Amino acid sequence: MPETLVKKEAIRKKILGQKPAKNARLFFSVERFDYTKGIKEKLLAYSRYFKKYPDRIGKDVLYQVAVTNRRTVDTYRVYQDECMEIVKKIVEEFRDPSRPEWKPLVFQTDGLPRPDLVAAYMAMDVGVVTPKKDGMNLTDYSCFDKQRGEDGIDMII
Secondary structure (H helix, E strand, C coil), X not given: CHHXXXXXXXXXXXXXXXXXXXXXXXXXXXXXXXXXXCHHHHHHHHHHHHHHCHHXXXXXXXXXXXXXXXCCCXXXXXXXXXXXXXXXXXXXXXXXXXXXXXXXXXXXXXXXXXXXXXXXXXHCCEEECCCXXXXXXXXXHHHHCCCCCCCCCEEEC
């Protein structure tokens, strides 16, 4: 467990920066890079979030792990490419000139080893779960249940 706590802090520093803004929040989401998972809609909603709450720019970061699969299937490839274009737009549009090291979004297309995944769940402030069509998500919701002994974790479904 101590190793996981060290990884948790390392993830927070990697995603939020060495000196995160006061009240910075780490949003975390992980799933296959699949159109049934609502990743595109999540990215568009995240963009709207910053438009509605511009005071969160320079503070909050979405750490999205979307494990790439089925790139040989046209439907998946087109969808994944569209999502990556949205990622670029978000990163460009919501840069904070006063914090050049900060990025609004960290998008990772390779999976996380189990210990790193557990640490990422521990590091998050807000969990985002967005299945679109398949009706289920294999995310273990118990990881959101006040696992840090503080105010708990916010969850967006």
